[in-house]
Amino acid sequence: MNDRLRALYKTVILEHSNNPMYFEKKEVTQFVLKAHSPICGDRFEFFFDIDDEVVNNLSFYGHGCAISKASASIMVRKLRGQSIRKALTICAEFYNYVNIESALPEPMDEEFEAFSAAKIFPERKKCATLSWDEMSDFLTKYQNQ
Amino acid sequence: MFDVTKVKADFPIFKHHPDLIYLDNASTTQKPGAVIDGVKNFYEKENANIHRGFYKIAIETSKNYQSVRTKAANYLGAADSKNIVFTSGTTESINLVAQSFLEPRLEAGDNVIISAMEHHANLIPWQMLCQKKGAELRVIPMDQTAQLDLSGYKKMLSEKTKMISVVHISNSLGSVNPIEDIIELAHEKDIPVLVDGAQSVMNYEMNIRNLDCDFFVFSAHKIFGPTGVGVLYGKEKWLKKMQPIQFGGDMIKEVSFEKTTFADFPQKFESGTQNLAGVIGLGHTIDYLEKFEKKEVMKYLEMLGKYAIEKLSAIENLKIFGNSNHNSNIISFNLKNIHPHDVATFLAEENIAVRAGQHCTQPAMDLLGIPGTIRASFTIYNSTDEVDKLVKSLKSIQKFFA
Ligand SMILES: Cc1ncc(COP(=O)(O)O)c(C=O)c1O
Numbered sequence: 001m002n003d004r005l006r007a008l009y010k011t012v013i014l015e016h017s018n019n020p021m022y023f024e025k026k027e028v029t030q031f032v033l034k035a036h037s038p039i040c041g042d043r044f045e046f047f048f049d050i051d052d053e054v055v056n057n058l059s060f061y062g063h064g065c066a067i068s069k070a071s072a073s074i075m076v077r078k079l080r081g082q083s084i085r086k087a088l089t090i091c092a093e094f095y096n097y098v099n100i101e102s103a104l105p106e107p108m109d110e111e112f113e114a115f116s117a118a119k120i121f122p123e124r125k126k127c128a129t130l131s132w133d134e135m136s137d138f139l140t141k142y143q144n145q
Numbered sequence: 146m147f148d149v150t151k152v153k154a155d156f157p158i159f160k161h162h163p164d165l166i167y168l169d170n171a172s173t174t175q176k177p178g179a180v181i182d183g184v185k186n187f188y189e190k191e192n193a194n195i196h197r198g199f200y201k202i203a204i205e206t207s208k209n210y211q212s213v214r215t216k217a218a219n220y221l222g223a224a225d226s227k228n229i230v231f232t233s234g235t236t237e238s239i240n241l242v243a244q245s246f247l248e249p250r251l252e253a254g255d256n257v258i259i260s261a262m263e264h265h266a267n268l269i270p271w272q273m274l275c276q277k278k279g280a281e282l283r284v285i286p287m288d289q290t291a292q293l294d295l296s297g298y299k300k301m302l303s304e305k306t307k308m309i310s311v312v313h314i315s316n317s318l319g320s321v322n323p324i325e326d327i328i329e330l331a332h333e334k335d336i337p338v339l340v341d342g343a344q345s346v347m348n349y350e351m352n353i354r355n356l357d358c359d360f361f362v363f364s365a366h367k368i369f370g371p372t373g374v375g376v377l378y379g380k381e382k383w384l385k386k387m388q389p390i391q392f393g394g395d396m397i398k399e400v401s402f403e404k405t406t407f408a409d410f411p412q413k414f415e416s417g418t419q420n421l422a423g424v425i426g427l428g429h430t431i432d433y434l435e436k437f438e439k440k441e442v443m444k445y446l447e448m449l450g451k452y453a454i455e456k457l458s459a460i461e462n463l464k465i466f467g468n469s470n471h472n473s474n475i476i477s478f479n480l481k482n483i484h485p486h487d488v489a490t491f492l493a494e495e496n497i498a499v500r501a502g503q504h505c506t507q508p509a510m511d512l513l514g515i516p517g518t519i520r521a522s523f524t525i526y527n528s529t530d531e532v533d534k535l536v537k538s539l540k541s542i543q544k545f546f547a
Pocket residue numbers: 171172234235236237264266267312314315316341343344364505
């Protein structure tokens with residue numbers, strides 16, 4: 001294995017993709033948000049409630065590559081129980097790690113940093129951002145309603 | 146004797162990427178120097194529009210363009226060059242048949258039959274048309290070994306079946322479909338059949354007149370030719386009756402503000418300035434292919450396919466989809482618990498180009514209950530050595546993810 005691959009498939013990512021957190025399908029939540037990549041075939045569903053502007057009971061289910069699954073798992077853990085405003089700040093923070101234009105923040109979030117290799121594998125960037133794109137889009141729209 | 150080292154030397158891409166192991170041939174093939182030079186030569190020495198010039202290079206190009214029609218007809222074993230319509234590729238060929246041939250014949254309550262393993266290009270055009278006309282799209286089922294269910298097919302044929310369109314060799318699973326039987330059964334009921342030959346045109350001992358299909362379509366870029374050019378073969382009795390769907394220059398007999406009469410087929414389907422360089426390139430492609438003894442090529446590819454299946458099957462926790470008795474050179478597989486995209490990224494780092502995903506056949510993947518596969522597709526410049534390297538890499542990927 002070369003260093004580039006080691007950078008992309010960090011232990012954090014392998015752990016989360018093998019044992020994703022809050023990985024369960026729920027029948028009765030207020031919202032079910034779908035994230036689907038037609039090119040890859042990756043498909044996730046996010047289940048959650050929003051009470052008093054707070055994202056509650058967030059879980060997810062579905063299939064995708066190691067990167068997209070780990071990313072979804074980490075997102076779910078980070079956004080659970082956060083206010084919409086705070087959740088959107090966390091999303092913005094995440095993008096700093098994957099967007100080529102942005103410099104890596106200091107100090108670094110170790111889990112987010114694991115996705116920064118998307119900068120050297122541009123064809124895998126969508127795997128890292130799929131869930132975040134859908135979620136931040138949804139929350140932004142919800143907030144502006 | 147088929148000498149793969151010599152064949153590989155025909156393809157300049159491997160001079161620029163000596164380490165490249167290109168196993169994505171079902172997606173598009175590399176181009177031999179003869180085709181690249183042919184296109185370059187056309188632009189440098191012969192470039193002019195066809196049909197309308199009185200000067201030397203225009204006359205020359207018109208002649209060469211038409212001669213590719215003859216070459217394509219001979220290559221397929223068609224009766225006449227008139228049976229060959231140039232298009233931009235398989236996709237356009239199928240859409241043309243759907244809109245120009247079937248649309249006027251299809252009525253509410255009719256049905257169209259396709260198979261469960263169609264490329265989206267041979268699914269959506271029929272689906273759209275059926276929706277528009279209130280007709281039914283029937284799908285020949287396939288089993289878990291990716292074989293079509295012929296008895297199911299027999300049962301779905303009816304008086305109301307107006308068209309059958311099936312893929313010959315599946316691009317995502319490699320299955321070689323029993324196209325001869327499908328055609329024979331359809332013709333017993335006078336139902337026309339389109340064969341999607343995108344993957345089979347050079348990997349099959351084929352003669353279109355023996356096959357007796359009504360339409361046959363393929364893209365040049367999958368048989369070492371340029372992108373953006375393809376062929377629609379049609380029987381004369383159908384092409385004659387079909388109305389063009391695109392109108393403009395070069396496809397008319399006479400035009401006034403009141404009325405237009407169209408040129409004869411195939412010209413009436415080739416409106417506007419065509420992809421001249423592409424068609425010329427297709428001519429060089431066929432010349433290149435005809436330098437080989439087709440039997441020898443087929444023998445080599447069969448050996449290579451068998452070798453790859455044997456070596457891949459020996460890997461633990463590797464599952465091959467489809468039927469390993471098929472003799473196509475498309476092999477679709479997965480490694481247990483490792484997503485196809487992760488595998489493809491690892492292979493890419495070792496300069497092994499494969500495809501990972503649904504291969505434009507989402508319904509077939511859904512039927513098999515998988516999110517996608519890794520697809521290795523082999524052709525004349527691939528070797529057993531490359532298969533060995535693929536196998537070695539796959540094993541090291543398994544080790545990493547274990
Ligand atoms: C079986 C099959 N049909 C249709 C197509 C579409 O061909 P094109 O994109 O050249 O129009 C392909 C190409 O992937 C194919 O493999």
